Amino acid sequence: MAGSVLLPKPCLMRLPHYYRRLLQAMHEGQSIISSDELGEEAGVPAAQARKDLSYLGEFGRPGVGYDVYELAAHLERILGLNEPKKAILIGVGNLGRALASYPGFARYHLQIVAAFDIDPSKIGQRIGSIRVLPLEELETFVHQNDVRMAILAVPAAQAQSIADRLAAAGIHLIWNFAPVSLRVPTGVMVFNEDLAARLATLSFFLIRQSS
Amino acid sequence: MAGSVLLPKPCLMRLPHYYRRLLQAMHEGQSIISSDELGEEAGVPAAQARKDLSYLGEFGRPGVGYDVYELAAHLERILGLNEPKKAILIGVGNLGRALASYPGFARYHLQIVAAFDIDPSKIGQRIGSIRVLPLEELETFVHQNDVRMAILAVPAAQAQSIADRLAAAGIHLIWNFAPVSLRVPTGVMVFNEDLAARLATLSFFLIRQSS
DNA sequence: TAGATTGTTAATCGATTAACAATC
DNA sequence: TAGATTGTTAATCGATTAACAATC
Missing domain, CATH: 1.10.10.10 (Winged helix-like DNA-binding domain superfamily/Winged helix DNA-binding domain)
Incomplete structure (x- = not known):
């Protein structure tokens, strides 16, 4: 591996x-x-x-x-910057939307091929060209489109159960923006972008600033 | 320090x-x-x-x-998780908005006291309770409100010149979301949240995945 | 040739891990 | 007492840095 x-x-x-x-x-x-x-x-x-x-x-x-x-x-x-990299986005909140439209990703050929959410009011929306699909279609979509990577931007409480589904569906790499430590089977890689934890470390320095 | x-x-x-x-x-x-x-x-x-x-x-x-x-x-x-931490947000694009409304920050007492942008159409808007002010008011605001921390979420091209202004205005800590390496004077700390660079490292693993 | 800069070795530095006496 | 778990020491591991022969 x-x-x-x-x-x-x-x-x-x-x-x-x-x-x-x-x-x-x-x-x-x-x-x-x-x-x-x-x-x-x-x-x-x-x-x-x-x-x-x-x-x-x-x-x-x-x-x-x-x-x-x-x-x-x-x-x-x-x-592998020029290799096309298909990914799905899970969670179409503020952060999910920002990631879906982040301009810096295109240069490295990240292709977010679909987004998923549980909120019925968001299903069918588009973020740029990315369609928002119901979470129930996750597994089918991953299989049919041979997706290996998922960007996880759901609330902390839902992150683990969705990670379980992603792993079971065959996702190999999870870019996790939820502030939790995910447990995944071997063979699945998790990269954490834990903004809350990062803020806590910033806090350490900030409160020690002179002046 | x-x-x-x-x-x-x-x-x-x-x-x-x-x-x-x-x-x-x-x-x-x-x-x-x-x-x-x-x-x-x-x-x-x-x-x-x-x-x-x-x-x-x-x-x-x-x-x-x-x-x-x-x-x-x-x-x-x-x-210092319970210490109130005032910060300003620079750049009210998709990512800036997402950070301004990120639910995980409140627990650690981060208070985003104002947002700044150059886009006239954004001035005067509110993101939750955070007002969007014109960038010209940056220095005055920092002085008058004794702000030490800035969250930088502007395009890469503008990041360095704004970092210069932040440092000159007395900001001690910059949480930088722009995909650039900032040069700052000694005494100013920069913490980078470089999503594009991170994607590049993910790419390394993704293209090496078996099957 | 003189000056510049690489690739690499060896020394240093710092973090992780194993092991265990001390303690509850 | 027997079993559990800490705090700490010493050993290990891995990354950084300094130095320099080799090369252009």
Whole structure:
């Protein structure tokens, strides 16, 4: 399940930042870039950036730097940025709607192919081009459309039972925005975007601010 | 600036999860809890949970466990969950609106006291009880209301220039939802909630899924 | 050639885990 | 007393950083 490419998790989290710096370089017509410039974008020293990239292969030229286009293309391939990624959205509240229309996702080829909700008044609505379907159709839709990813934006109380259904329906990856720890069978990956928990950690720093 | 309490960052990130488990215990009438139960919620072994809590002091009783109410009260104090936390919201797009009405924030006493936007058609609107003010009034408002925290939910292109203004106006903590790395003066803390970068890391796993 | 920058090794740093005496 | 569970030490693990030979 871990795939063929092994990467330390902190390294993986920095790759999108390197990639973003490469896009900027392209935009500015820069064709060679240094580990120092890449590291700066990710907030790490040049040595860290070089080490991260060395996990992917040898791309740089000593004394010169990295070819912007070549490295960008490689990161796109490693991260799968250009692969179409079908996902369903569960929960069409304020946050769900915002995610459905988030402009930053299109660049990475995320395709939200349908949304689901229990609220009858929302069924049949559209968010952009995304149709809102009744939750009962979840399993059928996942099977018929071969969807592997779900974005979960329902209230905390409903999240676990829906996660169970998603796992049973064959979803492999849940991007969870509900503020709960989900239990899922092995083989299902959960990535938590827990804004309430994050706020609690911000609170720690905020109340310690001087002045 | 680092405050008096030193905590490893991974530990700090787990404290909200322990706290959440304590709330659940209270709800169920459980008055003693073990490091094993706490660790499970955060996805770590019992030894890790004990070590995390030992940074805060000695709360458990050997052979017994932790007092649910006592530990919850202590976590509330350490994290400052019950302290009122004023914040302003910059950017009243879909994501900004969703954050302004996010139900999970009230429990931790986050008070979004105003929202700002450049779009004239949005000025004067209300999101719940939050008024949308023109961006020109940002500095005045921050000074007059002694605000330390800003939630930044503007398009990537505008984020840096607004971060500059926030820092100059005396904001200490920026919760940044724009997909960019902000440069801020020392003394200003930035916490990034970079959904586009996160999607890129999800992509890495998604395209490697078997079947 | 002189200057710049990579890829990699080794040293450092910090977090996690295992083990267990102390305690209830 | 026997069983359970903490707080803490020491061992392990993994990531970061410094340094530098190799390369352009």
